[in-house]
Amino acid sequence: MKAKDKWKRGLPYVGNKGQKAEQIIDLLPPGNRLIDAFGGGGSISLTASAASKWNRIVYNDIRSSVVQLLKELITGNSIDLKKYVCVNRQQFLDWRDKRPDSIERTLVLICYSFGNDMNSYLWGRKNEELKLMMTRALFYGDTGTIYDEMFDKYRGEAGIMETYSWFHKWRRDRMGISSRSDLLQNLQNVQRLQYLAELDQLEQLQQLQQLERLEYSSRDYRDLTIQEDDIVYLDPPYYKSGKQYGGFDHDAFWEWLMECPAKNIYISEYTKLPHTEVAFNLGKKHSFITAGKRKDELLLKVVK
Ligand SMILES: C[S@@+](CC[C@H](N)C(=O)[O-])C[C@H]1O[C@@H](n2cnc3c(N)ncnc32)[C@H](O)[C@@H]1O
Structure with missing residues (x-):
């Protein structure tokens, strides 16, 4: 990745999509608005804001201090x-x-x-x-x-x-x-x-303008207002790994998913889940921590 594009990787935050973000953004369908409901370090939202597939991008994560940190870095100048x-x-x-x-x-x-x-x-x-x-x-x-x-x-x-x-x-x-x-x-x-x-900085101003399409939000995913024509991307705490985020309720997630009005809903997962099809297999995750037991990362599309 070129130095001038490295900002797109966002914060070095656990579960960061890193190098896979570009691939995911290429695979998601274009539309008016992209909702990144479990935004984490922001790699998906930032990569999306640099692509011209959506007019607006909602970067959401329940951890408001993570969202605030990313926002302050991009739009403020108070952090030394x-x-x-x-x-x-x-x-x-x-x-x-x-x-x-x-x-x-x-x-x-x-x-x-x-x-x-x-x-x-x-x-x-x-x-x-x-x-x-x-x-x-x-x-x-x-x-x-x-x-x-x-x-x-x-x-x-x-x-x-x-x-x-x-x-x-x-x-x-x-x-x-x-x-x-x-x-x-x-x-x-x-x-x-x-x-x-x-x-x-001057040479990056174009990217900064693209980032004006980004909306920062720190809600529980269930409190987001989602429209039928939104493209929804979900990268929740992985199935069976809930403990990392204080016990994510996967059953509640599934209930919400079945009610979600959007027609295009995509999920990053390691396991194929019910009511989904594998839209793409992104291959192994590159991480020194998961070395040895790497699984394929899947992009699932919800089928109702
Ligand atoms: C696998 S990480 C997402 C990583 C992100 N795609 C990236 O590239 O950095 C899952 C995220 O879901 C967030 N999360 C957990 N429960 C949530 C909830 N109820 N609503 C919204 N976000 C939640 C966590 O704070 C965490 O940042």
């Missing part, structure tokens, strides 16, 4: 992402357990959790020390280690993306290490947010 490049385990746990829900709390929990599940800290204890030290050296130069040399190049004055690229270059030139794997996952996560925050 550099404040969040270095969050340790204790700070993460404080945010998670002691602070009320907010945009900042959501930002920290998304960027510093393992698998972006907003629950467990990103690194194990052994790794934590090294990764935070490298990040500190890069952005603050105050670790008393050889890594502080990296700070001299920008002295905290460049953006996160530029600084992180410099980190790889410095390691390659100075230490002879060229691997670019998920080394500082924290920075990769914050960088994802940065792509959204930078959409108001």
